[in-house]
Amino acid sequence: MSDTLEGIVADLPDSVYHAHPALSSTGARRLLDSPAKYRYQLDHPEPHKESFSLGTAVHTKVLGVGANVITYPEEHLTPSGAVSTKAATVVWAEEKRAEGFVIIGTAQAAQVDGMAEAVLANPEARQVLETIGGREVSLFTEIDGVPMRARFDIYEGTRAGDLKSARDASPKGFNTAVGRYGYHIQDRWYSEAHTAVTGTELESFKFIVVESTAPYLVGVYDLDFMWEDLAKERTAKARDLYRRCTETNTWPGYQTATLTPPTWAVYDNEEEEIQL
Secondary structure, eight states: OOSOOOEEEOSOOHHHHHHOOSBOHHHHHHHHHOHHHHHHHHHSOOOOOGGGHHHHHHHHHHHSOSSEEEEOOGGGBOTTSOBOOSHHHHHHHHHHHHTTEEEEOHHHHHHHHHHHHHHHHSHHHHHHHHHOOOEEEEEEEEETTEEEEEEEEEEETTEEEEEEEESOOSHHHHHHHHHHHTHHHHHHHHHHHHHHHHSSOOSEEEEEEEESSTTOOEEEEOOOHHHHHHHHHHHHHHHHHHHHHHHHTOOOOOOOOOOOOOHHHHHHHHHHHHHO
């Protein structure tokens, strides 16, 4: 693993990218939540979570690159097709994961096939995939004195995209997910990295979102200027936090604050009063 990677790097193994010390979009979002959580995660990296296996498998199936995904062989399945709980199956799975494989069951494999087929059948998603050639392209740069990294699912020239699986890929559903998971920060982080490396702005950044249940509906979205303005403030704050915490080796948790009710709570209260 090298911490001297610079600029645009293609064909970089997942393990090398994620082990690089530069601050990622995920790390920036965790810093904004709590520097203490960021530091803990850095010192105690988590193994691949089973809950992420489906999304990882879809990513590999659609993009043709990524993790090595395998299914449980028949000898490790019950007559009904479920994964066996026998010790031999547990040992086999642990060995395969240690070798870098992501394992899914037969039901999940069918689900992955359905999701991938839905993405490729969607005209807008297919256009993004067919007109932007790069896959899993990594960028390494420095902004505001902070080393940064970004890894595009889809990237070439001044256009980029990201593939996500979701329970709800509708415009309303994904817009909610943008705020909940900080996808606007990811969008801005990647765009800033691109600009720092190339000196040009991204012309487009498309989110291809596919639902994880049949009929596997697909949405293709970009984010407007209001999301961009919010994200611009957040990415700058994340870099400032990183710089100050690193310089002082102090990683604070939650701060004391006076809480204001969220908008939904105010509206709920008003509706209850009208009903009375």
